[in-house]
Amino acid sequence: MQTVTIKNLTKKFGSSVAIDNLSLNIEKGKITGLIGADGAGKTTLLRTIIGLLLPNEGEINVLGFDPKTQKDELNLHIGYMPQKFGLYEDLTVLENLKLYADLKGVAHDFDKMLEFTTLAPFQDRLSGALSGGMKQKLCLACTLLGNPEFLLLDEPSVGVDPISRRDLMKMVREMITSETTVLWSTAYLDEAHSFDTAVVIDKGKVIYEGKPHDLAPTPQEFENKVIDLMGGYNQEESLIAKNYDYKAPDV
Amino acid sequence: MKILLALIKKEIKQILRDPSSIVIAFILPIISITIYMFGINLDSVKITMGIKNDDNSPEVATLVKSFGHSKYVSSINFDNMEDIKTAILSSKIKGAVIIPNDFSSKLSRGQKADLLVITDGSEVNTANYVQSYANMIANQWLLTSKYRGKIQRPIINTETRTWYNPDLNSHYFIVPGSIAITMTLIGILLTSLVIAREWERGTMEALLSTKVRAIHIVLGKYIPYFILGMLSTAFNMFLCVCIFKVPFRGSYFMFFLISGIFLFTSLGIGLMISTALKNQFMASMVSISLGFMPALMLSGLMFPINSMPVFFQYLTMIIPPRYYISFIESEFMAGGVNEIRLANAFYLTLLGLLLFAGVYKKTQMRLQ
Numbered sequence: 001m002q003t004v005t006i007k008n009l010t011k012k013f014g015s016s017v018a019i020d021n022l023s024l025n026i027e028k029g030k031i032t033g034l035i036g037a038d039g040a041g042k043t044t045l046l047r048t049i050i051g052l053l054l055p056n057e058g059e060i061n062v063l064g065f066d067p068k069t070q071k072d073e074l075n076l077h078i079g080y081m082p083q084k085f086g087l088y089e090d091l092t093v094l095e096n097l098k099l100y101a102d103l104k105g106v107a108h109d110f111d112k113m114l115e116f117t118t119l120a121p122f123q124d125r126l127s128g129a130l131s132g133g134m135k136q137k138l139c140l141a142c143t144l145l146g147n148p149e150f151l152l153l154d155e156p157s158v159g160v161d162p163i164s165r166r167d168l169m170k171m172v173r174e175m176i177t178s179e180t181t182v183l184w185s186t187a188y189l190d191e192a193h194s195f196d197t198a199v200v201i202d203k204g205k206v207i208y209e210g211k212p213h214d215l216a217p218t219p220q221e222f223e224n225k226v227i228d229l230m231g232g233y234n235q236e237e238s239l240i241a242k243n244y245d246y247k248a249p250d251v
Numbered sequence: 252m253k254i255l256l257a258l259i260k261k262e263i264k265q266i267l268r269d270p271s272s273i274v275i276a277f278i279l280p281i282i283s284i285t286i287y288m289f290g291i292n293l294d295s296v297k298i299t300m301g302i303k304n305d306d307n308s309p310e311v312a313t314l315v316k317s318f319g320h321s322k323y324v325s326s327i328n329f330d331n332m333e334d335i336k337t338a339i340l341s342s343k344i345k346g347a348v349i350i351p352n353d354f355s356s357k358l359s360r361g362q363k364a365d366l367l368v369i370t371d372g373s374e375v376n377t378a379n380y381v382q383s384y385a386n387m388i389a390n391q392w393l394l395t396s397k398y399r400g401k402i403q404r405p406i407i408n409t410e411t412r413t414w415y416n417p418d419l420n421s422h423y424f425i426v427p428g429s430i431a432i433t434m435t436l437i438g439i440l441l442t443s444l445v446i447a448r449e450w451e452r453g454t455m456e457a458l459l460s461t462k463v464r465a466i467h468i469v470l471g472k473y474i475p476y477f478i479l480g481m482l483s484t485a486f487n488m489f490l491c492v493c494i495f496k497v498p499f500r501g502s503y504f505m506f507f508l509i510s511g512i513f514l515f516t517s518l519g520i521g522l523m524i525s526t527a528l529k530n531q532f533m534a535s536m537v538s539i540s541l542g543f544m545p546a547l548m549l550s551g552l553m554f555p556i557n558s559m560p561v562f563f564q565y566l567t568m569i570i571p572p573r574y575y576i577s578f579i580e581s582e583f584m585a586g587g588v589n590e591i592r593l594a595n596a597f598y599l600t601l602l603g604l605l606l607f608a609g610v611y612k613k614t615q616m617r618l619q
Contacts, residue, residue, distance in 0.1 A: 050460055052618045075460055086454030088261065090268045095261075102257030103461040142457075163485070 001028045003150050003181035004049060009058030011041075011048055011204075018044040019055070020204035026197075029178050032183040033195035033212070035226060042185040043083060046152050049183070050159075051082055062081040063150055076105075079148035083140055083155050089128025093138055096127050097145070106146030117141045117171060133164030140168055144175045153180045158189060165191065184197050189223040202230050254463055258471030262445075264460045266479055272441055276483040280433045282425055284490050298380055299557055301338055301347035303329045318348065325382050340581060340588045345555070346370040346381030351616045358398040372423075372584065377555060393550035426497050428552040430487040431571045431572045432543075434510065437480045438517020439524070439542030443534040445472050446525035446614075456618065465614040469607070473518055478516040481507070501582030505592055509537075509582075512599045513575040517542070519606025520571070526613040546572040574598050 002248040008144060018041045026032050036042045047053040049060060051067030060067055065074040079104040087096055094110060101108045101240035114120040122130060127138055136156055143151065145212040151172070169191070172182060186192050193212045207229050208215065216222035244247045294367045304315050318326040329335050338344045346454060349367035357364040368385045370378035449455040458468070484507070491497045494603075499506075514582045520542055547553060549563060550572035556564055567573045574595040581591045 047618060052456065054617060056253065072462075072464070075462060078460065080457070080460035080498075081454040082453060082460075084453035084456070086449075086452065086457030088454060089452075090265050091261065095264065098259050099257055100461070103254055103458065103463055105253065105462050119455060 002026065003028045003063060004183070005059075005061045007059045009045075009048065009060060011053060011055045012042055018204050019048065022058070022201070022204060022206055024199060024206055024209065025092070026181060026183060026199075026205050028181050031172070031182040031184060031195040032199060033192035034183055034199050034201065035187070035189065035192045036201040037186075037187065037230060040145040040201050043154055044204075045184060045201065046080070046183065049076055050074060050152060051163065052103070061172050077149045079143040079146070079151045081143040081151075081153045081156055083158070087127045087135060087139055087142075090126060092124050093106065093127055093130070094123040096138060096142060100142040101145050104146045108145050113141050113145075116175070118167075126205060133160045133167070136160050136168060137171065140171055147175075147177065147180070151176065151180060153182065153184045155185050155187065157186065157188060189226055190205070190219040192226075193219040193222045200226055200229055254467050255470055258467055259461070259474050262475035263478075266422070266475055272479065275433075275436050275441060276479050277486055279436060279482065280487045280490055284429050284487070284495065285327060298323060298345045298377060298384060298555075299327060299343065300326045300381060300385070301329045301335045301344040302326050302350070303332070303335060303347060304350045305352040306350050306354040307352075311350060311355045311536055313396065314350065314389065317388055317392045319450060321384065321388055323380075325390065326467055335369070339369070340585055340591055341594075342551070342556070342577060345377045345557070346385070348385050357590060359398075413525070423497050423584065425552070426491050426495055427579045428550075428576050430484060430491070430510075431513070431550065431552065431575045432511070433483060433487055434514055434575075435517055435543060435546040435572055437476065437483055438514050439481075439521040439538045440535065440550060442476050442518050442521030443524040443538035443542070444473060444531050445476070446522060447529050447531045447534045449528040451531055459616055459618075465611060465616055468614050469522070469611050472522055474605075476518055477511070477514060480518070484510045484514070497583065498584055500586030502587050503506055505587055506582055509578050509596050509599070512596055512603060513571060513578075513594075516571045516599050516603035516606060519603055519610055522610045523606055523613065526610055545570045549573065550576045552576050571599055571602055
């Protein structure tokens with residue numbers, strides 16, 4: 001059973017094509033990794049799936065709703081964590097949780113959530129004063145409120161230390177039910193290897209859709225395969241390589 | 252309703268934890284009123300005066316004409332005192348000259364003739380100009396009239412009556428006027444930042460994926476800042492009346508009612524700027540240029556509107572503080588006039604509702 005069905009989706013910003021005639025199915029009850037380099041179109045795709053952006057062409061069905069016309073109804077069933085999540089830094093940890101619970105119209109056991117996310121000792125601290133990893137945990141906790149059917153996470157582990165990354169993954173796996181669908185956008189390929197399904201996109205097109213283990217058995221090999229799919233790594237063309245090899249001319 | 256209450260609670264907490272809001276609401280009035288009280292002195296240039304001529308002699312008709320020919324004065328003729336009162340209250344004229352029916356006969360007999368000059372004390376400097384212009388024009392006319400040979404000084408006695416502010420204390424209208432400035436700052440400057448801040452900090456994207464609707468976002472911004480603005484208005488009023496002892500002759504109920512309408516309009520301007528620009532720096536610049544500066548310079552508080560070039564006189568008609576300052580002056584000085592209350596409240600309500608509708612329509616529930 002599919003949570004998301006996308007057919008021939010195109011999204012343009014002016015003359016720039018962000019999503020290019022993309023078709024995709026996302027299976028219910030699975031964690032799907034949305035993988036791609038910066039600018040590949042991951043954020044645009046997530047935003048279009050939940051109706052925050054309107055597509056130029058194509059059809060989308062999410063949990064039986066059309067996000068173009070039924071965004072408000074769809075919002076009742078999803079949890080969306082944007083890349084730059086909207087924490088109110090002048091509200092405390094607990095106040096942020098309570099606010100998002102009210103805005104989603106859900107009752108929640110905040111003590112349990114705070115305990116589980118290890119944020120309980122900091123519940124009265126302003127969220128602006130939290131470390132980067134703790135902020136992300138709080139963002140994820142706000143997103144998970146109300147146990148949404150479909151969870152969309154836009155690069156939640158960016159800028160987070162490896163321990164906190166594992167914590168975030170653990171939080172998601174333990175808080176969701178077998179019916180919950182997760183779409184987790186990431187640029188970290190080792191992280192993506194642990195998902196049920198991987199969707200690799202490049203320049204707004206799907207270039208791989210399947211189980212990560214089917215592509216490669218280990219995270220390292222998976223990374224190499226995905227890079228190959230994206231056209232391979234050309235050291236000579238790499239900006240970093242160019243800069244690394246750069247030598248100042250003799251005066 | 253629960254969503255709206257949650258947003259209002261959130262906004263109030265943010266206001267209370269943001270020192271700049273508190274400074275603008277409660278510290279700025281102290282600074283602003285003190286400056287207006289002790290630091291501001293105003294001049295005026297062009298004045299419109301009313302003339303009521305009860306003397307039908309042809310010679311006196313030339314005196315009436317000379318009030319209209321002055322570079323500094325224009326004149327409007329009136330038949331009765333009620334119309335003069337209404338014209339002064341509505342700022343159509345800044346004073347009036349009453350020529351009694353025995354004026355020419357007294358001059359013919361070489362006697363002292365009285366000329367009554369009425370000035371509007373709610374604008375002190377203008378009142379002084381009215382008095383001196385009337386004196387000057389009358390005496391110049393006398394030197395060219397047929398009575399010049401009969402001069403026995405003082406042949407024209409100008410008796411001045413100052414309405415509404417007999418002490419001619421300019422602080423009595425400048426200080427209340429500063430309430431309009433503070434309310435403009437709260438209404439436009441603070442709110443111009445709030446929606447832009449949500450976009451800049453990324454909180455709007457998260458809000459848009461919850462049950463929040465456009466009306467929640469709009470009311471969630473209007474209501475907390477309305478409360479802050481009204482608290483600040485009450486504080487301003489306390490400073491004016493209790494600390495600086497400015498006489499208040501109007502109705503407190505009407506004052507707070509129309510102040511609320513003005514605040515509603517100002518909030519609309521600020522939120523419209525914020526909604527349209529989505530950038531705090533740009534929003535603050537635009538709100539100062541389009542909101543605060545016109546309130547200060549074109550509202551009639553600092554410079555009389557009728558002394559401005561014609562283009563700017565028309566421009567003032569779309570500036571809400573113009574109407575609020577007209578209302579405040581009347582409420583403080585004259586004790587409130589229903590025609591003025593109604594006219595100003597009508598315009599402010601109309602503009603406020605248009606802005607509210609505009610802000611609601613402009614509030615995006617999707618990204619672009």
